[in-house]
Amino acid sequence: MTAQTHRTTKADRFDDDDFPAYTMGRAAEMIGTTPAFLRAIGDARLITPLRSEGGHRRYSRYQLRVAARARELVDQGTPIDAACRIVILEDQLEDALRMNEQLREQNT
Template identity: 40%
Template sequence: MTGLEQLDDEDYPSVSMGQAAELLDVQPAFLRSLDTAGVLHPHRTAGGHRRYSRRQLTEVVRLRALLDAGHSLGSARTIADLEKRVEAEDDARRRADDARDEARRDRDQAEAARRRADEEHRQAVRDRDEARADLEDREDQLRVTRRRLDEARDEISTLTAQLDRRT
């Protein structure tokens, strides 16, 4: 992971315990007590030093607020866990809503494409029917022209025969 990716990652353990205590205006002992109680599990370096992620710092702020409001550590932990579950369910619901909305958009686009295809098909049928009618008209004209041509040939043959008899 590059340095820039680490800055964007809420779960990357980048803050030392001393920095976290200073940022959150709590005593390092408070952070240690959360770790000891199993409420928060900071990353440990090879030397055993605690490192906190931005997400963990947010959790500490929420726990501190609940403790300051008079909750015990156990109830604060339960409340914070329930809030996380509610947030996760809300996120899942939003994703499901987004997926449903996307499926509706896809369905609507497919329906519009089907309607366009149906209209194009109807237009193609109309064009074909017009072409057939035009072809039938031309065939009728051709039959009439052939009949007239045959009549003209017959007349020429008759006239030629008459001329031949006169000469």
């Protein structure tokens, strides 16, 4: 693999919604919250950040979108555990609706 190919491959990771590109501090800053909030939603199992070789939490863009949705609910007064459950149910509903649509398309 050439150096140019290697750089392109690494750069492509940043286009991947699941690539854990963001540190806890940067992730908290991006969604306007604190690292403690990210730890709390991790403890509630809403998101599970990957760990760097040094053991530091790393977040993907997808996880940041999920965390931002939970933050919106908490900001509106929803307890954090309930907010996490709501986000999980919203995600499950979206998946179910997408699957229903795919099945309808297959049957037409």
